[in-house]
Amino acid sequence: MGSRAAMAPPLGNDVHTSGPGHRRSRRSVLAGFSALGALGALGAAGCTRVAVASGRNGGDLLDRLRAQGVVRLGIAGEIPFGYIDTDGQLTGEAPELAKVIFKRLGVDRVQPVPTEFGSLIPGLNSQQFDVVAAGMYVNPERCEQVIFADPDYQMLDSFIVRKGNPKGLHSYKDVVAKKAKFATGTGYAEIQYAVEAGYEESDILIVPDQVAGLNAVEAGRVDVFAGTALTTREVVKKSTKAEATKPFEPLVKGEPHVDGGAFAFRPTETGLRDAFNAELRKLKKSGELLRILRPFGFTEAEMTDLTAKELCGG
Structure with missing residues (x-):
């Protein structure tokens, strides 16, 4: 996606x-x-x-x-x-x-x-x-x-991370707790999910799409890019440096949310x-x-x- x-x-x-x-x-x-x-x-x-x-x-x-x-x-x-x-x-x-x-x-x-x-x-x-x-x-x-x-x-969410997921990022709370450099796409719902978890919106790197997100992770400019489970696992298929995490439900008002x-x-x-x-x-x-x-x-x-x-x- x-x-x-x-x-x-x-x-x-x-x-x-x-x-x-x-x-x-x-x-x-x-x-x-x-x-x-x-x-x-x-x-x-x-x-x-x-x-x-x-x-x-x-x-x-x-x-x-x-x-x-x-x-x-x-x-x-x-x-x-x-x-x-x-x-x-x-x-x-x-x-x-x-x-x-x-x-x-x-x-x-x-x-x-x-x-x-x-x-x-x-x-x-x-x-x-x-x-x-x-x-x-x-x-x-x-x-x-x-x-x-x-x-x-x-649809559930998923992250693009470097191979092996060195920071152990599996949720937006993990991103906040581990002070990871975070990116997502223009207009994505994932912006709100990260902000609700406590991430400063001004610190989010906004990129045009998921290919740009993959490139940012591979280049080390960010630790994680957030998107949907289908699209993240598709974009990393040919990558030797990045992988997609297991799908998960983001929290909205403290409750698991399905888009x-x-x-x-x-x-x-x-x-x-x-x-x-x-x-x-x-x-x-x-x-x-x-x-x-x-x-x-x-x-x-x-x-x-x-x-x-x-x-x-x-």
Whole structure:
């Protein structure tokens, strides 16, 4: 879960949801990236706190998407969540799920719109794309800006550390207690987790993505980089100097916390969000959701019944 700035996929590359599947394993890399693969940042999510608040019915947008035959997906170039592969094809757990759901909703094609992770919510709300398909975390702060579908997966955290984990870092409390030099990505939820554990926010090294985080650990500029379990273990696969720690639950208000990733919509598009949720529930019930996500490293452990309302804080 190469920097995103290096990615230059064709913005008008429509992908037919009804065509042959383009699923890649989570070992795939982004077009234009190094052999390490290009990892962006998972760690953001949205849903307005009042999930049903809306200025107008999002069904209007769904009608327009059906008429146009294409939906624009905001992606952040992160394996395995949403990226362009070495063949120039849009893939990842969120785009592949979007292809299935939007096909069922009568929209035949998806079109990727790559951007920086921190630009996903602003880009959505300025109508640069129709939906965020980047495995975004649902949290109260983002819930003030966008609305979310229910999570399609849940996720634990993990650290990138030097081989052998010389400082014995297995939690954010360890990072604080051992005065480790800590890094994470722009806009990541991991910033808040570290601060809650007692780490000074001003001391956190913020880097663009997980490849940059790996580089910082390998170079000795930091002791640890925090990200999600899926993306940290992916980015270290070819590293001879770093490894990923065992996944763990961060603490939020003193309690173990499990994150959930979901699709984000503009606050006014409740109709589209609700239609999306209805199809997502069917995929969960039938087990098809896991079959769609499994090629990207997801397992039964990542399946969840969490709701956006729960993760938004009520």
